[in-house]
Amino acid sequence: MRVPGVDPSAPPPGPFRDGFWRSPLRGPKLTAMLGLVLLIGIPVVAVTGLLSNDAYQPGLGTNALGRDAGGPLDLYLFGWPTHPSWLYALTQGLHVTIGLALVPVLLAKLWSVIPRLFEWPPVRSPAHLLERLSLALLVGGALFEFATGILNIQLWYAFNFFFTTAHYYGAWVFIAAFAVHVALKLGTMRRSLRTRAELLGAAPGHELSVEAGGAGRSLTAVDPAPASMSRRALLGTVGAGSLLLLVQGAGQSLGGPLRSLAFLAPRGRVGSGPLGFPVNRTAVAAGITPVAAGAGWRLLVVGERSLRLSREQLLALPQHTYDLPIACVEGWSTTQRWSGVRLRDLAALSGARGRLSATSVSLESHGLFGRATLGHEQVADESSLLALRVNGIDLSLDHGYPARVISPAVPGVHCTKWVEQMHFTAEAT
Amino acid sequence: MTPIARFRRFYGAGPLHLLALVASFAIAGAAIVGWFQQPRDIGNVLVWFAAAIIGHDLVLLPLYALLDRIAFGRGVERSAERSGLVNPTPYLRIPALLSGLLLLVFFPLIFRLADRTMTRASGISQSGYLARWLLSTGIMFALSGVAYAVALARARGRPQSQRA
Numbered sequence: 001m002r003v004p005g006v007d008p009s010a011p012p013p014g015p016f017r018d019g020f021w022r023s024p025l026r027g028p029k030l031t032a033m034l035g036l037v038l039l040i041g042i043p044v045v046a047v048t049g050l051l052s053n054d055a056y057q058p059g060l061g062t063n064a065l066g067r068d069a070g071g072p073l074d075l076y077l078f079g080w081p082t083h084p085s086w087l088y089a090l091t092q093g094l095h096v097t098i099g100l101a102l103v104p105v106l107l108a109k110l111w112s113v114i115p116r117l118f119e120w121p122p123v124r125s126p127a128h129l130l131e132r133l134s135l136a137l138l139v140g141g142a143l144f145e146f147a148t149g150i151l152n153i154q155l156w157y158a159f160n161f162f163f164t165t166a167h168y169y170g171a172w173v174f175i176a177a178f179a180v181h182v183a184l185k186l187g188t189m190r191r192s193l194r195t196r197a198e199l200l201g202a203a204p205g206h207e208l209s210v211e212a213g214g215a216g217r218s219l220t221a222v223d224p225a226p227a228s229m230s231r232r233a234l235l236g237t238v239g240a241g242s243l244l245l246l247v248q249g250a251g252q253s254l255g256g257p258l259r260s261l262a263f264l265a266p267r268g269r270v271g272s273g274p275l276g277f278p279v280n281r282t283a284v285a286a287g288i289t290p291v292a293a294g295a296g297w298r299l300l301v302v303g304e305r306s307l308r309l310s311r312e313q314l315l316a317l318p319q320h321t322y323d324l325p326i327a328c329v330e331g332w333s334t335t336q337r338w339s340g341v342r343l344r345d346l347a348a349l350s351g352a353r354g355r356l357s358a359t360s361v362s363l364e365s366h367g368l369f370g371r372a373t374l375g376h377e378q379v380a381d382e383s384s385l386l387a388l389r390v391n392g393i394d395l396s397l398d399h400g401y402p403a404r405v406i407s408p409a410v411p412g413v414h415c416t417k418w419v420e421q422m423h424f425t426a427e428a429t
Numbered sequence: 430m431t432p433i434a435r436f437r438r439f440y441g442a443g444p445l446h447l448l449a450l451v452a453s454f455a456i457a458g459a460a461i462v463g464w465f466q467q468p469r470d471i472g473n474v475l476v477w478f479a480a481a482i483i484g485h486d487l488v489l490l491p492l493y494a495l496l497d498r499i500a501f502g503r504g505v506e507r508s509a510e511r512s513g514l515v516n517p518t519p520y521l522r523i524p525a526l527l528s529g530l531l532l533l534v535f536f537p538l539i540f541r542l543a544d545r546t547m548t549r550a551s552g553i554s555q556s557g558y559l560a561r562w563l564l565s566t567g568i569m570f571a572l573s574g575v576a577y578a579v580a581l582a583r584a585r586g587r588p589q590s591q592r593a
Contacts, residue, residue: 125441172460
């Protein structure tokens with residue numbers, strides 16, 4: 001394909017000329033090794049991300065946060081299980097931790113292929129044009145997902161858009177481009193990993209790859225500068241960077257003594273929070289006053305009938321104690337010992353029967369998570385509580401006093417704090 | 430010429446290539462339609478998407494390549510060649526890269542860009558991140574310095590002919 005005004009044999013000066021790229025470290029093998037790590041890591045991050053969407057149970061109540069949860073890309077495949085109770089801590093911990101650990105791999109991979117951005121001529125064939133457009137979605141999708149995720153866990157909302165919707169559909173842009181990139185390049189990657197570097201030029205083309213107008217620019221420098229560092233040292237540096245970031249993510253996810261190792265993580269070494277463990281929203285931020293949560297507070301329970309219960313009346317009901325994690329979508333978790341009334345006991349008091357979902361409504365006057373709906377799996381589970389106490393003492397105001405929901409394996413924000421109403425409704429089957 | 434060969438000649442690759450790309454564009458298109466569910470956000474989302482590509486490929490990458498060239502250009506190489514000893518470049522470049530990586534990922538915490546949001550959300554302040562980042566940077570350079578000293582001592586212990 002001839003592009004008017006472009007002379008294929010006369011690239012403009014600078015990065016469009018082969019001699020511009022001089023690093024002796026670049027080459028098909030380096031790119032293939034980094035590609036292999038991403039080929040394993042990116043699906044882990046993608047699958048755990050989609051699982052997180054499922055864990056939010058976007059089909060129930062207002063859980064979809066304004067997103068149309070019935071669209072073709074809105075996977076909501078199964079009701080979220082309650083066992084093991086650390087399931088969401090695991091999947092979301094992996095999502096954030098592996099995502100962080102892949103940052104240096106992604107950066108190194110992009111560095112290794114940057115000469116291809118300045119190929120000359122810019123377009124060799126319709127196939128080449130489409131593939132370059134797809135690469136724009138791939139690189140843009142990767143950087144967009146990583147950047148928004150990393151900023152979100154640090155609560156720096158520099159972007160003026162709603163994170164959840166942007167990150168969810170951005171993931172699909174990335175996944176679509178990633179899948180086709182793997183399909184087109186898997187053969188090249190395998191061949192590069194198998195073949196000794198000096199033989200690569202002679203290797204036969206992959207049947208899916210772009211052929212017309214010759215192969216793309218070689219990743220190996222035509223006029224390499226003297227090596228100031230070995231390829232092994234570069235890969236070691238990438239590995240060390242991954243390990244440093246892995247420790248940040250793992251420390252705030254696993255908690256315990258490991259939390260102090262996470263010296264730069266948002267919920268790592270910096271300190272824990274009220275009562276010695278973290279919260280994702282203080283009473284001040286939620287607009288909760290001690291008066292609203294004080295002696296006049298009553299819990300409204302709505303099922304077949306409605307009733308109002310004071311905190312003393314709730315404490316007089318059978319109390320149960322479970323060790324359950326709060327696992328935040330931001331990747332941190334903390335396991336504590338919660339005591340309170342079983343949700344299914346409250347449901348029975350209200351006379352509700354069948355497969356019940358439970359919508360908890362908070363005193364919280366503003367904010368996205370003033371209400372959340374748990375599915376019948378959660379309501380039926382014996383360890384789903386309206387918690388009144390934690391670690392043997394009353395909840396503090398920041399932890400949701402007078403009462404909060406705690407339920408196994410659900411995203412932390414679905415464990416509504418400062419609960420004012422519980423509605424039990426039969427789930428459509 | 431067979432139809433497939435004609436197709437290849439015009440298109441530049443086999444039919445599977447086209448099918449795979451069209452499928453991928455269709456899914457990406459559906460995702461972009463999903464973004465439109467927040468009509469007020471769509472402009473910002475698209476700007477961020479484009480800015481992510483430009484910001485990395487045309488700003489961040491050239492910037493760190495330039496810094497690397499300024500820091501470890503011919504001067505360092507020549508001094509190592511002159512002394513005939515161990516090339517110090519990796520021992521400086523590796524801790525610099527790792528420190529830069531931590532800064533790139535955690536700069537909002539390090540520079541307390543969301544301190545108010547964080548304090549309201551978590552009840553804890555973002556203080557101490559800058560000091561811990563600087564300290565970790567110092568430790569990495571110190572460890573690298575020890576590794577360089579060891580490599581240097583080994584090189585001095587070897588006869589001249591075997592020096593790298």
